[in-house]
Amino acid sequence: xxxxxxVLRDLSxxxxxxxxxxxxxxxxxxxxxxRMLLTRIPFFRDVIVSSFKCEECNYTNTELIxxxxxxxxxxxxxxxxxxxxxxxxxxxxxxxxxLEIPELELVIPPSKGALTxxxxxxxxxxxxxxxxxxxxxxxxxEAAEKIDNFxxxxxxxxxxxxxxxxIANDPSGNSHIENPNAPQRDPSLTIVxxxxxxxQNISLGMQADDVEKAVxxxxxxxxxxxxxxxxEVMTFPSNCxxxxxxxxxxxxxxxxxxxxxxxxxxxxCDNCGLRDNEVKSGxxxxxxxxxxxxxxxxxADLSRDVLNSATCSFSIPxxxxxxxxxxxxxxxxxxxxxxxxxxxxxxxxxxxxxxxxSQSNSQKSKLQKFCDQxxxxxxxxxxxxxxxxxxxxxxxYIQNYYAPEDDPExxxxxxxxxxxxxxxxxxxxxxxxxxxxxxxxKSEHRC
Numbered sequence: 001x002x003x004x005x006x007v008l009r010d011l012s013x014x015x016x017x018x019x020x021x022x023x024x025x026x027x028x029x030x031x032x033x034x035r036m037l038l039t040r041i042p043f044f045r046d047v048i049v050s051s052f053k054c055e056e057c058n059y060t061n062t063e064l065i066x067x068x069x070x071x072x073x074x075x076x077x078x079x080x081x082x083x084x085x086x087x088x089x090x091x092x093x094x095x096x097x098x099l100e101i102p103e104l105e106l107v108i109p110p111s112k113g114a115l116t117x118x119x120x121x122x123x124x125x126x127x128x129x130x131x132x133x134x135x136x137x138x139x140x141x142e143a144a145e146k147i148d149n150f151x152x153x154x155x156x157x158x159x160x161x162x163x164x165x166x167i168a169n170d171p172s173g174n175s176h177i178e179n180p181n182a183p184q185r186d187p188s189l190t191i192v193x194x195x196x197x198x199x200q201n202i203s204l205g206m207q208a209d210d211v212e213k214a215v216x217x218x219x220x221x222x223x224x225x226x227x228x229x230x231x232e233v234m235t236f237p238s239n240c241x242x243x244x245x246x247x248x249x250x251x252x253x254x255x256x257x258x259x260x261x262x263x264x265x266x267x268x269c270d271n272c273g274l275r276d277n278e279v280k281s282g283x284x285x286x287x288x289x290x291x292x293x294x295x296x297x298x299x300a301d302l303s304r305d306v307l308n309s310a311t312c313s314f315s316i317p318x319x320x321x322x323x324x325x326x327x328x329x330x331x332x333x334x335x336x337x338x339x340x341x342x343x344x345x346x347x348x349x350x351x352x353x354x355x356x357x358s359q360s361n362s363q364k365s366k367l368q369k370f371c372d373q374x375x376x377x378x379x380x381x382x383x384x385x386x387x388x389x390x391x392x393x394x395x396x397y398i399q400n401y402y403a404p405e406d407d408p409e410x411x412x413x414x415x416x417x418x419x420x421x422x423x424x425x426x427x428x429x430x431x432x433x434x435x436x437x438x439x440x441x442k443s444e445h446r447c
Contacts, residue, residue, distance in 0.1 A: 025054035032059070064113040065095070069242045070204055071173025072276070073193040073329070079118070079166045079177050080188045087119040087160060089178040096204060097170035103162065104153065118166060118177075122158040126151050171200040183346055183370040185322045193326055205244070238267070245271035262307060264332060279307060279332040285425055286394025288414040294335075294387045294398055295409045299380035302336040305399040311425065312391040314338075319373055319385065325392070325424070335387060335398075339378050343371055392421040 023034040032054035039047060048065040081087065092115055093099070099108040099121060108125065116124070129151050136144035157164050168175050173193070179186045196204070233252045240247045250266045266277040294301065308314070310330040315322035321342075328341055346367065376382040389396050394414070400407045422428050 023052060025052075025057065025059055027059040028054060028057040030054060030056040032056070061112075064092070064115050072241045073173055074169070074171040074196045074200065075173045075175065076170075076192045076194060077168040077175065077177045078190040078192075079168075080163070081118060081160070081166060082163050082188060084160055085180070086188065087117065087122075087158070089118050089180070091116050091118065091121065091168070091178070092174070092176045093168070094170055094172055094174045096172045097168055097175040100167040100169070101157070101164055102167070103164045104150075104157065106154075119158060121166070122154055126154050126158070129154075171196050171204055182367055183319075183321055185324065191324055191327070193329065240267070240269040240272060240274055241276065242274040243269065243272040245269060247271075262332065277332075279330040280310070285427065288394055289390070289392040289417045289421065290394040290396060291388065291390045291413040291415060292396070292398050293411040293413075294407075296335075296377070296383050296385055296387055297409055298383070300401075301409075302334065302339075302378070302380060304335050304401070305332070305397075306335055306338050306389070307332050307395075307397040308338060308389065309391055309393060309395040311393040312389055312396040314387065314389040316377075317386055317388070319370065319377075321370065336378055339374055343374050343378075346371070392417050393425060 017037070019036045019038075021034045021036065022031050024030075025032040032052055034050060034052045036051075037049040039049060050063045050065060052061040053059070079086065079089070092113075094113045096110050097113075098110050100106065106125070108121075114120075129147055133144055133147065136147065156162060166177075168177060177189065179189055233250050235248045235250055237246055238249045239245070247267055247269045252264050253261050255261050263280045264277065265280070266275075268275050294304070296302070308328060308331045310326050313323050313325045313327065323342070328338070328345060331338065331341065333341070373382070377385065387398075389398065398410065400410060402408070417425075417427075419428065
């Protein structure tokens, strides 16, 4: 059976296709109406807008539900709110996203999805805290007074009488905070992608406990056989990040000439057709960070191999573009392939640019203008620009056509990491020397 219209339609004010379903009201337990709109937000994702209203008790409820798949990694977004404009930043919050404001010692657990602003989050917090205050004042006046004081403190932050930090942590990877400076980096906004824990995978329905058991059994079998052949493609079971079907992950070590060994992991799902790959360094963290600057002088430079590790950032000064560390994850591709990945990533991580009435026309066109400039570079029409990768772990690489001699168009610099970079890599709390003596000393002290 063929459908004349798609299930998810582009967002439009004309002829919206809304489905109405009778639903039980959880307030008075009578029948109400749920209206659902399946739509596609430009430069973002497919969503389901749900609105419930009960005619008996006038109870209403609205919710924004992502209609997309869970992302490969979770995301933690940190925003330093320092000016009034920051309170107007739009946010997409999914049902698995938790919010935290350390200065208020406030943690908002995951609830229902919403499209809101920073100020809207603070206002909703005040409204929910004040909802049961009349009852609290009658039952526990002391607790009600403390909550009133806290509400007043939240309202002072809402007026930006104090600078504060908002942290959004979403294991599904589908939450966003607006970056008005895109495609340039936002100095007030930090985005970190992370591997989910087993508990987070289970909460998202990923069945991580079964996956870990299968992987552990595979590793145990390989250990018992004592066969480690680098040239052999090893396979272990996992779950597809798109449809959660059981798939085989193929893993192989590869020796890059004049660099080091890397591990390539590839997944091909027969159920939904997803094809995915990831590259990890075969060695540990290098003693020094690495910065490589390549000047693109010929179209052939776009074919140079690039190893972009999970800790690497890169920039193009002529386009005023710079990524955060680990934005694209680990990739073994070409410069052309990496630039195309940047273009796709920009549209995924900046859903608010290009749509909505809150942005000016110049701001709306900023992302499109940059993508057009990026297309000129990809097509080889714009040369003479500098391609810079910076990896604090020292595990990234750009192919040197003149190896083992120096490349006249490439500058390789090694540098000493600062405290913040070591902290991100987990090196500040790591002790690899005389740790045995320290443990012995602690044991003697306890005795």
